[in-house]
């Protein structure tokens with residue numbers, strides 16, 4: 001089953017609660033929350049206080065993507081704030097296995113994200129510990145960038161390992177996902193599609209979500 005995760009990075013932050021309710025009613029499956037620290041990526045966004053504030057606005061899982069250095073220092077705070085899934089970057093932590101265990105001890109699903117230039121081999125040995133693998137299809141930091149086609153092979157390889165090792169983590173893609181790129185991602189093996197500008201830059205968010213889902217489902 002395909003899941004659509006609108007990224008609130010492209011929402012109107014002056015009415016963030018209403019923007020979240022809009023995609024919730026519009027058929028979203030997750031709310032994707034982009035956390036950036038101005039160090040790991042060249043942009044600064046939101047922290048645990050905002051996650052806590054938006055939590056009552058939706059019953060959908062909050063899919064929190066930490067694009068920050070030293071993620072171990074913030075896992076507890078984001079879990080307490082209401083995150084359902086916490087995804088850290090492989091590139092941002094030296095002891096990835098320990099970081100994953102910290103997320104699990106906090107009672108939250110654990111994900112790992114890979115930048116476009118990071119080989120999937122970097123997480124092969126810990127796939128069995130993961131609930132989600134996030135293949136970045138743009139360089140993280142900003143919404144509205146173009147999809148990087150070379151990332152498709154990475155999705156395929158992770159999907160192959162999932163089957164080969166009989167694992168059940170979700171494969172999520174993030175960046176430049178829209179009605180034109182969704183199908184290829186799903187054909188490669190992804191089932192969670194993060195979409196920022198393709199949803200929030202449209203006035204009718206329900207239609208935008210439905211259009212992406214329909215495009216993606218053409219591969220099934």
Ligand SMILES: O=C(CO)[C@@H](O)[C@H](O)COP(=O)(O)O
Nearest residue numbers: 140141143144175176196197
């Ligand atoms: O993590 C990020 C960017 O770093 C994403 O979640 C973006 O917010 C996706 O935006 P679009 O490419 O869909 O506009």
